[in-house]
Amino acid sequence: VITISELARFAGVTVKAVRHYHARGLLPEPDRDASGYRRYDAQAAVDLIRIKTLADAGVPLARVHELLSAEQDEFAVAVDEIGRDLSARIRVMEQHRTRVARLTDAASLALPAFVLDYLDRLRALGLSERMVNVEREGWILLCAHRPERSQGWIRMKQESLDDRSYVEGYRLLDLTWDWAPDDPRLVEVADAFAQIAPGLRTAEDDPAAPVPEDFDDTMVALLDSQTVEKVPSWARLIGLLQERGLIGWTDPHYDD
Amino acid sequence: VITISELARFAGVTVKAVRHYHARGLLPEPDRDASGYRRYDAQAAVDLIRIKTLADAGVPLARVHELLSAEQDEFAVAVDEIGRDLSARIRVMEQHRTRVARLTDAASLALPAFVLDYLDRLRALGLSERMVNVEREGWILLCAHRPERSQGWIRMKQESLDDRSYVEGYRLLDLTWDWAPDDPRLVEVADAFAQIAPGLRTAEDDPAAPVPEDFDDTMVALLDSQTVEKVPSWARLIGLLQERGLIGWTDPHYDD
DNA sequence: TTGCTCCTCACGTCACGTGAGGTGGC
DNA sequence: TTGCTCCTCACGTCACGTGAGGTGGC
Numbered sequence: 001v002i003t004i005s006e007l008a009r010f011a012g013v014t015v016k017a018v019r020h021y022h023a024r025g026l027l028p029e030p031d032r033d034a035s036g037y038r039r040y041d042a043q044a045a046v047d048l049i050r051i052k053t054l055a056d057a058g059v060p061l062a063r064v065h066e067l068l069s070a071e072q073d074e075f076a077v078a079v080d081e082i083g084r085d086l087s088a089r090i091r092v093m094e095q096h097r098t099r100v101a102r103l104t105d106a107a108s109l110a111l112p113a114f115v116l117d118y119l120d121r122l123r124a125l126g127l128s129e130r131m132v133n134v135e136r137e138g139w140i141l142l143c144a145h146r147p148e149r150s151q152g153w154i155r156m157k158q159e160s161l162d163d164r165s166y167v168e169g170y171r172l173l174d175l176t177w178d179w180a181p182d183d184p185r186l187v188e189v190a191d192a193f194a195q196i197a198p199g200l201r202t203a204e205d206d207p208a209a210p211v212p213e214d215f216d217d218t219m220v221a222l223l224d225s226q227t228v229e230k231v232p233s234w235a236r237l238i239g240l241l242q243e244r245g246l247i248g249w250t251d252p253h254y255d256d
Numbered sequence: 257v258i259t260i261s262e263l264a265r266f267a268g269v270t271v272k273a274v275r276h277y278h279a280r281g282l283l284p285e286p287d288r289d290a291s292g293y294r295r296y297d298a299q300a301a302v303d304l305i306r307i308k309t310l311a312d313a314g315v316p317l318a319r320v321h322e323l324l325s326a327e328q329d330e331f332a333v334a335v336d337e338i339g340r341d342l343s344a345r346i347r348v349m350e351q352h353r354t355r356v357a358r359l360t361d362a363a364s365l366a367l368p369a370f371v372l373d374y375l376d377r378l379r380a381l382g383l384s385e386r387m388v389n390v391e392r393e394g395w396i397l398l399c400a401h402r403p404e405r406s407q408g409w410i411r412m413k414q415e416s417l418d419d420r421s422y423v424e425g426y427r428l429l430d431l432t433w434d435w436a437p438d439d440p441r442l443v444e445v446a447d448a449f450a451q452i453a454p455g456l457r458t459a460e461d462d463p464a465a466p467v468p469e470d471f472d473d474t475m476v477a478l479l480d481s482q483t484v485e486k487v488p489s490w491a492r493l494i495g496l497l498q499e500r501g502l503i504g505w506t507d508p509h510y511d512d
Numbered sequence: 513t514t515g516c517t518c519c520t521c522a523c524g525t526c527a528c529g530t531g532a533g534g535t536g537g538c
Numbered sequence: 539t540t541g542c543t544c545c546t547c548a549c550g551t552c553a554c555g556t557g558a559g560g561t562g563g564c
Contacts (some may be wrong), residue, residue: 006474006477010401046396100339
């Protein structure tokens with residue numbers, strides 16, 4: 001009594017969708033008129049609205065097919081499950097929304113505000129932009145890998161930055177970037193670090209400090225590729241520091 | 257420095273997804289090792305996390321490609337838009353969730369509680385189950401088509417059911433279901449309706465009553481296919497009622 | 513006659529997933 | 539040697555969308 005386009009508009013779907021539901025066996029093929037046009041009645045409209053209601057809720061069409069011929073109790077259980085599934089999907093979408101809301105620019109992608117504050121402070125302390133960049137990419141990795149611990153680490157780093165000798169260490173490291181690995185000044189820098197060392201915080205000082213278990217092999221490999229493998233002079237420097245009994249988070253076997 | 261599976265696990269995606277991003281040109285192909293294996297560095301991990309963050313937010317990969325090379329301000333505008341889009345999608349999902357929550361069984365699919373209450377009352381008044389079914393399917397159509405007006409209509413119908421003569425009319429109609437269209441008793445029923453008529457409510461009595469504009473051609477055609485086209489005696493009855501100056505919502509030209 | 517709807521294939525899309533068939537590393 | 543990972547095609551999936559080429563109704 002109505003045509004396919006009338007039916008489709010009525011239910012709020014496309015004509016193609018209706019034909020697709022026929023092909024899938026979800027909606028029974030109606031009788032045709034003299035020219036081969038499909039003619040639908042109210043039952044078809046009711047069926048289609050049911051299909052759309054379930055499909056809109058994210059139910060796969062194969063599942064819709066089952067449900068349309070399900071018994072009362074079986075259906076009730078399924079509807080309950082669909083509702084919980086929708087709620088769960090809404091929750092993850094809300095997480096993604098808050099994550100997206102933090103993305104003010106491409107540089108801060110995946111970085112929470114407390115890391116951005118920390119990076120701003122490094123800039124304010126006079127560190128070079130490429131140094132800040134190394135930190136930034138490192139923190140993107142850390143935040144992705146250990147989101148629950150990263151805030152604690154940042155707090156610890158912020159406290160460390162209150163220490164002048166710690167800041168001096170950073171500035172020294174910044175200076176060595178372009179030096180050749182065999183630059184004799186690196187030995188002086190390593191000695192300077194050894195002086196500063198007592199001021200550097202370790203896991204023994206602070207329970208929030210990172211411990212070896214915080215970094216799996218993947219993490220260590222990635223952080224290394226950003227630092228010792230990228231800046232030749234730093235590889236040398238790490239070696240010199242190890243000779244002086246100072247080791248950081250990096251793989252002791254980085255030089256393999 | 258890390259393998260494809262390490263990279264994938266780190267970012268929380270599948271190995272296939274990483275290769276897909278290579279194929280789409282989203283993630284640059286890294287160098288290979290001696291056996292042709294891809295070797296990734298931290299930059300790749302950072303890039304992949306960025307891609308995943310955007311893709312999780314529902315951004316099409318083609319769009320992700322643009323955004324990764326966008327300028328600060330252009331990116332900020334896009335992120336804002338993605339956030340609004342996510343919020344909108346969350347809102348429609350919440351609508352679908354509330355709609356799904358109402359689906360206690362297959363019969364009540366797409367029907368709000370106030371319609372179910374109305375149908376229960378019809379049963380309580382002694383109407384046959386098949387009669388209730390005709391009402392139910394009609395209301396499914398009405399609720400789908402005019403959701404904003406259906407509650408008002410139900411309220412009006414509930415008030416009408418307080419009228420004994422109105423209820424009598426329903427019971428008479430129920431009785432005629434199986435009669436032949438030429439059954440002489442139909443004339444008596446039509447006469448009885450004519451007696452009841454002053455008690456029937458019309459648009460003149462109540463501004464909430466349905467007017468012809470509430471039903472487009474599709475709606476009329478569908479409601480007809482559930483009633484006058486389905487039950488032969490009703491087609492005859494409508495004709496008899498029209499002779500007596502009583503017309504309902506149905507198409508006056510139903511008999512074409 | 514023009515424009516709109518309808519019909520049936522067949523192939524496209526989106527973001528991957530699934531084997532198939534083979535090689536490399538411990 | 540076994541099991542695991544890696545590689546590259548090629549094709550599959552899900553829910554339709556997009557024409558292609560043709561007919562019917564006003």
